[in-house]
Amino acid sequence: MSQHISFVQREELKNKPSSDALGFGVHYTDHMFVMDYEEEQGWHDPRIIPYGPLTMDPAAMVFHYGQAIFEGLKAYTTPDGTVQLFRPDRNMKRFNQSCERLHIPTIDEDFLLNAIQQLLLKEKDWIPTEEGTSLYIRPYVFATEPFIGVRPSKQYKLLVILSPVGSYYGDQLSPxxxxxxxxxxxxxxxxxxxxxxxxxxxxxxxxxxxxxxxxxxxxxxxxxxxxxxxxxxxxxxxxxxxxxxxxxxxxxxxxxxxxxxxxxxxxxxxxxxxxxxxxxxxxxxxxxxxxxxxxxxxxxxxxxxxxxxxxxxxxxxxxxxxxxxIGPLSQRLYDTITGIQFGKTEDEFNWTVQVDEVRV
Amino acid sequence: MSQHISFVQREELKNKPSSDALGFGVHYTDHMFVMDYEEEQGWHDPRIIPYGPLTMDPAAMVFHYGQAIFEGLKAYTTPDGTVQLFRPDRNMKRFNQSCERLHIPTIDEDFLLNAIQQLLLKEKDWIPTEEGTSLYIRPYVFATEPFIGVRPSKQYKLLVILSPVGSYYGDQLSPxxxxxxxxxxxxxxxxxxxxxxxxxxxxxxxxxxxxxxxxxxxxxxxxxxxxxxxxxxxxxxxxxxxxxxxxxxxxxxxxxxxxxxxxxxxxxxxxxxxxxxxxxxxxxxxxxxxxxxxxxxxxxxxxxxxxxxxxxxxxxxxxxxxxxxIGPLSQRLYDTITGIQFGKTEDEFNWTVQVDEVRV
Missing domain, CATH: 3.20.10.10 (D-amino Acid Aminotransferase, subunit A, domain 2)
Structure with missing residues (x-):
C-alpha cells in the first residue's frame, strides 16, 4: 500500500498548553490523519488535515451498532532531541486484530505506522519535552454508513489524533x-x-x-x-x-x-x-x-x-x-520501561522506533 | 419534565419513496428529534429540526469508548386511518435500563414518549399505509464529550429518527x-x-x-x-x-x-x-x-x-x-400480533397507544 498522503495546513495554529497543564486527553494538536473506506474502493484518500469537526449522518452505524476500535501509544522525546515510539508494531497488529473481531476491514500495518510518523513530523512542535510528558497517539476506526439494519457497515473512517499528555503520576508512583x-x-x-x-x-x-x-x-x-x-x-x-x-x-x-x-x-x-x-x-x-x-x-x-x-x-x-x-520490582520495571521509552536506558530489545527527521 | 419542544421546519421536503421500495433502514424522514445533555444542565434543548448531519468532535467519546444505546419500535396505520404504537412504555423503560447499564443519564420516560408522538405528528405524511408497512422509530443516545480518558462522558446527545419500512417478509412468513x-x-x-x-x-x-x-x-x-x-x-x-x-x-x-x-x-x-x-x-x-x-x-x-x-x-x-x-402456532402468533399492531384484531390487552391527532 503506497498511497500518497495529502496535506492541508491549518491556517492559524492553536496555542499550545504549558507542559505543567497537559492532563490526559484534553488537548489535541493542530492536525489529524483521516482515511475513508468504501466497499468498492477499499481504504482511500489518506490525508493530514486540520483537526476539526466531523460531519456525521445521524444514521451512521457507529451510533447504533458500535463498530469502533482503537489503539493507544505514545511518542517520547529523548535527551538528544530525537522522537521515538515504543513497540508500535504491536499496536498496529492489535489494531487489525480488533478490526477483524468486529468485521471491520483491516489496513496495511506498515502504511498506518508510516501515516502516524508523517503526522508526527507535521506536529513535532507539539511533542512535549518535560520530564515524564509525551504525545499520546490515538489511531481509531468506526462505521459511518447511514443504515440502521444490523449488519457490518460498508463505510468506515480511520483517524489518528494526537494529544500531549503529562506524567500519569507526577513525580512518583502511588499504590x-x-x-x-x-x-x-x-x-x-x-x-x-x-x-x-x-x-x-x-x-x-x-x-x-x-x-x-x-x-x-x-x-x-x-x-x-x-x-x-x-x-x-x-x-x-x-x-x-x-x-x-x-x-x-x-x-x-x-x-x-x-x-x-x-x-x-x-x-x-x-x-x-x-x-x-x-x-x-x-x-x-x-x-x-x-x-x-x-x-x-x-x-x-x-x-x-x-x-x-x-x-x-x-x-x-x-x-x-x-x-x-511501592515494591522494588514495580519500581525497577517502571524505571526501566520509562527509561527505554524516553531514551535514557539502553534499549537492549530493539523496542524503540525512531521517528525519522523528527528532532525537537 | 415539561420542557417545550422547539420546531424548525425543513425548507424543502424530501421526495417520499414508493411503498414497494421501502426496504429497511434506508430512508429517513424530513425531521428528527434532538436533545442534549451537559452535566450542569441535565437534558435540555429538546427540538424537532430538519434531518441532517451532526457535527462531532473527533475526540467525541462515542467513537472511542462506545457509550451508546438504542431502542426500536414502530408506528402502524390502522384501517380507520389512525396511527398507533405497540407497547411503547416497554421501550421507554428499556431505554432507561440500557442507559443505566452504561452509566448514561436517564430521561423522563413520559417526556421521551411524548417527544416521539410530537415528531410523528410532524411526520405523519411519512407513515406508510400499504399492507405490512410501518414507520420504524429509532430513539438513541450517545456520548459526545471530546475526551479520551476512560470514564463516563459528561455530554450526550439523544435523537429520534424515523424510517418508513416494508414488511420484513413480504406477504408470507418464511422459515x-x-x-x-x-x-x-x-x-x-x-x-x-x-x-x-x-x-x-x-x-x-x-x-x-x-x-x-x-x-x-x-x-x-x-x-x-x-x-x-x-x-x-x-x-x-x-x-x-x-x-x-x-x-x-x-x-x-x-x-x-x-x-x-x-x-x-x-x-x-x-x-x-x-x-x-x-x-x-x-x-x-x-x-x-x-x-x-x-x-x-x-x-x-x-x-x-x-x-x-x-x-x-x-x-x-x-x-x-x-x-x-410454518407451524400453526407461529402463524397464529404472527397474525394476532400484527393484527393488533395494525388495528385489525381487537386489542384485548391494551397494548396499543393511539398517537393523538395523527390521522393519515
Missing amino acids: VPIYVEEKYIRASVGGVGEVKTAGNYAASMKAQKEAEAKGYSQILWLDSKENKYVEEVGSMNIFFKINGEVVTPELSGSILNGVTRNSVIELLNYWGIPVREEKISIQEIFDAHARGELEEVFGAGTAVVISPVGELTWKDQTIQVNDKN | VPIYVEEKYIRASVGGVGEVKTAGNYAASMKAQKEAEAKGYSQILWLDSKENKYVEEVGSMNIFFKINGEVVTPELSGSILNGVTRNSVIELLNYWGIPVREEKISIQEIFDAHARGELEEVFGAGTAVVISPVGELTWKDQTIQVNDKN
Missing part, C-alpha cells in the same frame, strides 16, 4: 486500592475482551463508578465462567509477585494482550526473575497474602506504565500489599 | 435455517447482554457473517458459562414448542427482555397454551426432535415479529423443524 468485582463481568472467552473495542470500555464504566464510590481506584475483573480467576485491572493487565516468583493471568481469550504486559514479561525473563502466565484464582492471591508470601501487585498498561497496587478488597476481606508501599 | 454458535459468545451474566447497547451488536457481526457464509440466516447463541444453554437468536428471542408446550429461555441477565417475547408469553397464557420460561439446553432441543416432539421453533422480535425456524444445525447435526413449514 492504589483495588476492588475485586463480583457482580459485573467485563468479558468472556468467545467474546471481544481480548481486543480494543469501544464497547468493552462502555461496558466497564458502571462497575468502575460503583467501585470509585466505595473509595477504590480501579476494579479487578474476574472470569465469566466461574467468577474466580483473575483477568485484568480496569484497563491494565495485572501481575503478582509471590515468594520471589511473578505470575500474571494467561492470555485466555478474554484478556487484552497488552504491550506493557509483554514488555514486563520479557524484562523479567531477561533479568532471570521467574515469571509464569497461568490461570490464577483470586483465592490463591489471598492465600499467598495469608502465608506472608504476596510481595507485590502491580498493573501494567500504556497510560500508567506500571501502577503498584496497595490494597485489594474481595468480598468482605481487605489485604494490604507490601504495607501499601 | 429460516439457524446455526448454533459454539465458538463465539454474545454475552454473559454480569455483562451488558440484557440491554440494547451498541457494542452488543458490533460484537455479534463476525459470528453472523461466518454463519451466513455457511448458508445460515441467523445464529443461535449459547450461554457463556457452559456453552450449552440456549440464549437468543441473532437479534430475536427464541421459542420452542415441544409436545404441546412452549418453552423460552428465562431472563437470566444475558438475554434481551424483548417486547415481542413478552407479548408472545402473554398471548399463550391467554390462549391457555402452556408456556414456561426456563433454562433450556440445546441438547434438550435435539433430544425432543429425536423423540419426534419438537413441533415448532420461532424467533420473536420487533423487526420480524415472528420468524419461524426451519432448520437447526449444532456441531455436525442438522435437524429440520416441522418439515421446514
Whole structure:
C-alpha cells in the first residue's frame, strides 16, 4: 500500500498548553490523519488535515451498532532531541486484530505506522519535552454508513489524533486500592475482551463508578465462567509477585494482550526473575497474602506504565500489599520501561522506533 | 419534565419513496428529534429540526469508548386511518435500563414518549399505509464529550429518527435455517447482554457473517458459562414448542427482555397454551426432535415479529423443524400480533397507544 498522503495546513495554529497543564486527553494538536473506506474502493484518500469537526449522518452505524476500535501509544522525546515510539508494531497488529473481531476491514500495518510518523513530523512542535510528558497517539476506526439494519457497515473512517499528555503520576508512583468485582463481568472467552473495542470500555464504566464510590481506584475483573480467576485491572493487565516468583493471568481469550504486559514479561525473563502466565484464582492471591508470601501487585498498561497496587478488597476481606508501599520490582520495571521509552536506558530489545527527521 | 419542544421546519421536503421500495433502514424522514445533555444542565434543548448531519468532535467519546444505546419500535396505520404504537412504555423503560447499564443519564420516560408522538405528528405524511408497512422509530443516545480518558462522558446527545419500512417478509412468513454458535459468545451474566447497547451488536457481526457464509440466516447463541444453554437468536428471542408446550429461555441477565417475547408469553397464557420460561439446553432441543416432539421453533422480535425456524444445525447435526413449514402456532402468533399492531384484531390487552391527532 503506497498511497500518497495529502496535506492541508491549518491556517492559524492553536496555542499550545504549558507542559505543567497537559492532563490526559484534553488537548489535541493542530492536525489529524483521516482515511475513508468504501466497499468498492477499499481504504482511500489518506490525508493530514486540520483537526476539526466531523460531519456525521445521524444514521451512521457507529451510533447504533458500535463498530469502533482503537489503539493507544505514545511518542517520547529523548535527551538528544530525537522522537521515538515504543513497540508500535504491536499496536498496529492489535489494531487489525480488533478490526477483524468486529468485521471491520483491516489496513496495511506498515502504511498506518508510516501515516502516524508523517503526522508526527507535521506536529513535532507539539511533542512535549518535560520530564515524564509525551504525545499520546490515538489511531481509531468506526462505521459511518447511514443504515440502521444490523449488519457490518460498508463505510468506515480511520483517524489518528494526537494529544500531549503529562506524567500519569507526577513525580512518583502511588499504590492504589483495588476492588475485586463480583457482580459485573467485563468479558468472556468467545467474546471481544481480548481486543480494543469501544464497547468493552462502555461496558466497564458502571462497575468502575460503583467501585470509585466505595473509595477504590480501579476494579479487578474476574472470569465469566466461574467468577474466580483473575483477568485484568480496569484497563491494565495485572501481575503478582509471590515468594520471589511473578505470575500474571494467561492470555485466555478474554484478556487484552497488552504491550506493557509483554514488555514486563520479557524484562523479567531477561533479568532471570521467574515469571509464569497461568490461570490464577483470586483465592490463591489471598492465600499467598495469608502465608506472608504476596510481595507485590502491580498493573501494567500504556497510560500508567506500571501502577503498584496497595490494597485489594474481595468480598468482605481487605489485604494490604507490601504495607501499601511501592515494591522494588514495580519500581525497577517502571524505571526501566520509562527509561527505554524516553531514551535514557539502553534499549537492549530493539523496542524503540525512531521517528525519522523528527528532532525537537 | 415539561420542557417545550422547539420546531424548525425543513425548507424543502424530501421526495417520499414508493411503498414497494421501502426496504429497511434506508430512508429517513424530513425531521428528527434532538436533545442534549451537559452535566450542569441535565437534558435540555429538546427540538424537532430538519434531518441532517451532526457535527462531532473527533475526540467525541462515542467513537472511542462506545457509550451508546438504542431502542426500536414502530408506528402502524390502522384501517380507520389512525396511527398507533405497540407497547411503547416497554421501550421507554428499556431505554432507561440500557442507559443505566452504561452509566448514561436517564430521561423522563413520559417526556421521551411524548417527544416521539410530537415528531410523528410532524411526520405523519411519512407513515406508510400499504399492507405490512410501518414507520420504524429509532430513539438513541450517545456520548459526545471530546475526551479520551476512560470514564463516563459528561455530554450526550439523544435523537429520534424515523424510517418508513416494508414488511420484513413480504406477504408470507418464511422459515429460516439457524446455526448454533459454539465458538463465539454474545454475552454473559454480569455483562451488558440484557440491554440494547451498541457494542452488543458490533460484537455479534463476525459470528453472523461466518454463519451466513455457511448458508445460515441467523445464529443461535449459547450461554457463556457452559456453552450449552440456549440464549437468543441473532437479534430475536427464541421459542420452542415441544409436545404441546412452549418453552423460552428465562431472563437470566444475558438475554434481551424483548417486547415481542413478552407479548408472545402473554398471548399463550391467554390462549391457555402452556408456556414456561426456563433454562433450556440445546441438547434438550435435539433430544425432543429425536423423540419426534419438537413441533415448532420461532424467533420473536420487533423487526420480524415472528420468524419461524426451519432448520437447526449444532456441531455436525442438522435437524429440520416441522418439515421446514410454518407451524400453526407461529402463524397464529404472527397474525394476532400484527393484527393488533395494525388495528385489525381487537386489542384485548391494551397494548396499543393511539398517537393523538395523527390521522393519515
